[in-house]
Amino acid sequence: QVQLAESGGGLVQAGGSLRLSCAASGRTFSSYVMGWFRQAPGNEREFVAAIRWSGGTTYYADSVKGRFTISRDNAKNTVYLQMNSLKPEDTAVYYCAADPDVILRYREAGVYDHWGQGTQVTVSS
Secondary structure, eight states: OOEEEEEOOEEEETTOOEEEEEEEESSOOTTOEEEEEEEOTTSOOEEEEEEETTTOOEEEOTTTTTTEEEEEETTTTEEEEEEOSOOGGGOEEEEEEEESOOTTOTTOGGGOOEEOOOEEEEEEO
16 A cells, blocks of 8 residues: 655745655565645646656756755655755645556556645745
8 A cells, every 4th residue: 555654844935945855664665656746725736847757857847946956766656856046936735646557647646546744835925
């Protein structure tokens, strides 16, 4: 059974940085795509970034490109989201997601079968 556990959220001032972690367990993830999504109150869950575990190809939403970096540590089975130059509009609950069959639809939350519980990120102005 796949389990995803996020950590690293918190309160930070605008312009600051946070690093989110997603510890994955229960499966060999070499064929998986790992994604980060976020959801602010009243909004739909939106794509932030994704990485193919095999090969490390990365994808980003335009709103975070150049500020956020997604990476993975094979030895620790952990995916990271380094968030720099944070803005108040980045405030949301951030979720880690995983699926082996995403292929090209990595931006769509509905194609991911496995989700973490979420971690709150709050950016003050």
